[in-house]
Amino acid sequence: MALVESRVMSAADSRPSSTFAFERVRSTTQALCDPLEIEDFVAQSMPDASPAKWHLAHTSWFFEQFILKSHVRDYRSPNPQYEYLFNSYYQGVGPMHERPQRGLLTRPSVAEVMAYRAHVDAQMCELLEERGDDAQIEALTLLGMNHEQQHQELLLTDIKHLFSCNPLRPAYRAVRERTDPSALTPMRFYTFDGGIESIGASGTSFVFDNELPRHKVLLEPFALANRLVTNSEYAEFIRDGGYQRAEVWLSDGWTLINKESWTRPFYWSESLDSEFTLNGMQPLDPAAPVCHLSYYEADAFARWAGARLPSEAEWEIAAAQMPVRGNLLETDVLHPRAAEDGAAHDESQPRQLFGDVDRTRAI
Amino acid sequence: MALVESRVMSAADSRPSSTFAFERVRSTTQALCDPLEIEDFVAQSMPDASPAKWHLAHTSWFFEQFILKSHVRDYRSPNPQYEYLFNSYYQGVGPMHERPQRGLLTRPSVAEVMAYRAHVDAQMCELLEERGDDAQIEALTLLGMNHEQQHQELLLTDIKHLFSCNPLRPAYRAVRERTDPSALTPMRFYTFDGGIESIGASGTSFVFDNELPRHKVLLEPFALANRLVTNSEYAEFIRDGGYQRAEVWLSDGWTLINKESWTRPFYWSESLDSEFTLNGMQPLDPAAPVCHLSYYEADAFARWAGARLPSEAEWEIAAAQMPVRGNLLETDVLHPRAAEDGAAHDESQPRQLFGDVDRTRAI
Amino acid sequence: MALVESRVMSAADSRPSSTFAFERVRSTTQALCDPLEIEDFVAQSMPDASPAKWHLAHTSWFFEQFILKSHVRDYRSPNPQYEYLFNSYYQGVGPMHERPQRGLLTRPSVAEVMAYRAHVDAQMCELLEERGDDAQIEALTLLGMNHEQQHQELLLTDIKHLFSCNPLRPAYRAVRERTDPSALTPMRFYTFDGGIESIGASGTSFVFDNELPRHKVLLEPFALANRLVTNSEYAEFIRDGGYQRAEVWLSDGWTLINKESWTRPFYWSESLDSEFTLNGMQPLDPAAPVCHLSYYEADAFARWAGARLPSEAEWEIAAAQMPVRGNLLETDVLHPRAAEDGAAHDESQPRQLFGDVDRTRAI
């Protein structure tokens, strides 16, 4: 999934860290929790996931820890122990609650966490009104808002995994729209010349530190498909014995899929005709992009198909020429969709470079 | 802890499985959950524990599975999947949801589980009104009630463990009464002659199958202390290097405490002066019985003290001569108390044979 | 297997700890190693097993540690580090080399271990010649000899397991004799009256501490089969679905066999017609006793057969009335044999109470 909405604008663009923008991000997070029962906020379905309650608290802790504590005189946290409970990977800040134990924290309750959020929001809005043009406050607020958007995506990903572990197969929400099976756009490749190119962030908008520094890379000529790989194409790989052919897998991947007995994408049914989604079990749309693949699966598919995965630099060079448009959070679909068909689409450029499926966390 | 209230009376004693008795057991379970937040019903703090929600559902499933399905014409469960989710160790009934995954079942919600209980209660009461004198229904109802009382104890034990894992150290409820440190009753031993004795259940009251058959045992003369071992006595064992002396431990026990780095009872603070209880962290009462010991710890303490643990038969012979009276659920204390001092007590017999600390699950 | 030869006689019986008896035990251990390649002395096939080299050294260490160090003036070990390497479970003696790592000790070499044995033997013989009638030396020597006999059994058991892990299925030695398939002695039961009986060692012969003290037990009337359970009887249990029937297994056993995917005795082939032995893979003798069962398997078989396992006291009472005679180490067969048929046997008493299969380590 690639659910993150377009990033909050940067400092240069008319006060992006205004209370308005801040409140929009914060309220979006809470709105994503609307369909949840209180019970759903508690559980942690694997060590790499976190309870929804934890996401709500941790994103608030971020503002408290890095902004309020240093910029609000005599700031007092509603509960000083929250620093220990809701710190995550910021080793520099101090010790933290062991990650795999997050699902045991039935307290603070959801109500208490929401009160914590309200407290942080009130303090932040007051601070932004008074000193929102302070460069450091602005930069940190912008960082916190982007950080919270990352957790919006994690929150949904984690709920999806949690629900998939429940034999009742609960749905996060009912299907909003269910179109007819999509038409399949034929695959073809766009070629790129390569050469010495620059990748990494440029300009003045907000970026994460791992998007810097901008630097030069040398690219050989390469080609990129006009759309993402579909469920039907991946099913063909499976039916052709893809998971039993050592020769198309990297050695570590082959070891992994045998040790873990993988035979298909994580959320697919054994019959290969349905998958678990945030709308519960749903028929597999043949034309929709395959998703929730590990790096090893994507790589094996590409080798089987006589292609290879694009490098990060190749993808970035291709994407940098395109408008940022796609199936992101604003579409409110929460699942990859088939590529738009030709009629609605400019054939001169690849589709689905943004949204639908996240390529950057593909392992 | 030994929280189970005196058992529901048997069939011979004026309709114990009447709707009145049934409803009393069922409502007691729910009353034990009154102090819980909804979040507290969900989490499972270790594979051997279960979420409160699961206890509530599983005890209802028991009546549905073993009584309603076979004695109510056209009985329909509110959700047929509950049979899979809330079956436990009854292999004969069919497959079941994997035990360590119970904490991931955020659905059915607490409200749905309570509705399930209400449904089962209504059906059971109707059945008991109409056919409560059917011998099989009566016997199974009695079994289900005693089974539920066991889960009342587990529910509290599991909540205690769950809360102990939370750095916030929540209390199940505030201390009801907190007396001054209790007076220590000096320890002395009662002697018993031994001989050929009978143990196992007799009479017509309800018993579990593992209390049968009644059979003869040969006992050498033995002695039993007049009260349970206290916290102060156990602390002396620790301070005397008890956990570092290989010679007082069984070999398996020595391996275990070294592997797990045990240095004191599970719920004790490192400073040996407080312990985690259902009332949160509390000062250790020197005169109260030590509790939550493993079998290995109890055995090592006894060897260190120049004594030994009583055998099951010795304990049963001593207890069979005593009235069933002690710190059980009805006292509403939920923690072991110091033995009553001499004034209030008949010196001719040992104390604390019932209640306070459960000897039968001591590993 | 039950390979231990009749115990060395006790002190009362004409100098059992004479150099002659001592040397006989010591040379027997080495003779058991004759069929081994040097490579076979090194490996440890599981944490509970030990390399042959370790058995040879550890049994020598025992004499050095408990006799030579305290009774030989200025005794010097060939290598003081051997104390650390070859101590086993004697916590009181000091720290020891971690058990699962024994297979990594390629040094000392087999030749060095044999030199260590020769050194200890020479010192012991000299001591026994001079002071063999010292009561303490005599008692400790007797203990060391019996201890070494236990390790003779372990040495063979561990080699058997090690060879079973090798796809080449090496044989410890070729079959010495291979008789025709044995005749099956029909099973019938001997009854015993029970009553108040005494068990535990009596008399003046050597005993291990866990055979004491002699004490009274109360036995109900019971019955014991005239021979051990055979391979064909156990195969019938398997073919009747024994490993798939939860109702004949103890709960822990059922969990274990499912977790470990047990479907037959450890050394049996999947086809149930051959088993791994010290002579390599051999056809299963239908009339020979089934061996290498866990306690859970023996218990499940008994329940399936409508019987139960005898208690330790029942077995001891029956065996105490019999002459110690059976398929022990002296027969040099190294595998259980079918019960002798009626002609050769006194029908008034059960067979195979000694030798063939060890009942005391059955888990």
Next chain:
Amino acid sequence: MALVESRVMSAADSRPSSTFAFERVRSTTQALCDPLEIEDFVAQSMPDASPAKWHLAHTSWFFEQFILKSHVRDYRSPNPQYEYLFNSYYQGVGPMHERPQRGLLTRPSVAEVMAYRAHVDAQMCELLEERGDDAQIEALTLLGMNHEQQHQELLLTDIKHLFSCNPLRPAYRAVRERTDPSALTPMRFYTFDGGIESIGASGTSFVFDNELPRHKVLLEPFALANRLVTNSEYAEFIRDGGYQRAEVWLSDGWTLINKESWTRPFYWSESLDSEFTLNGMQPLDPAAPVCHLSYYEADAFARWAGARLPSEAEWEIAAAQMPVRGNLLETDVLHPRAAEDGAAHDESQPRQLFGDVDRTRAI
């Protein structure tokens, strides 16, 4: 360690795969085993290591599997099961014996493995005499010889680890030469211009497939130290709290060293003044290169020192300009040595780019 001798010459250079060259590689492997006791050939000290016996057999299996079976009419292996036992990671060839169990294969014995080697050698020499100029045979023989040289390095690395696990700390062999503590060459940096460069193998000599294809890379200007990091420099990092400073470690590395309690290089003594080597425990030479570091440790050191690790391309560009000369197997030292001091060295170029410490397996 970087023990591999200069590669066997390629086909173009006067018959490198002649029987002479073949026999030289094969006999070198066996010569490396001269100091071993038979016992040392058996054990496997961790899943990633292999017993010496396995290395000897596996390298022979390679020639049998890929050359003899297809080029010798009616070729018969001494034991067809060897194919299963001594296959390693060649999935395409078929199933194989589980890697962590290699230490349990006490058979075939060392003598049998040596006979297997002799058989393969005889067959190979005969084939090379007759058809050594067949292009395919020549190429595969060359590959097998280079493959065997890799296993020569592994064999020594694995023996080193095995001996380090033994409290007796055996030495593979006595120190040949022990010079005075070396003089420390001051560190300074050579600068490189970068630009579009080519890396990957060129020319006609033998190369492994992962050295191809030769391709272009873009390099920014960079600098490389004139020698390897020394033990004294690394000790300073440790004494400065390097292993306790989260900020100099990659996140995965920080997790790893805390989980595994790493506080120093694997073979260093706790006192930081000696290290385990193939000559047993030896004083640490302050001027010698630090070795047996994980990637995470090397990276953390570099960050602490205000530098960074060179990329593969940077290292290759620097090394490609240098003669292949250094402390390789031919020096027969088997441990990294201090960089030669200035007098003996051309100051215009970096030292120690070859030999001493292997950079390519640094994790």
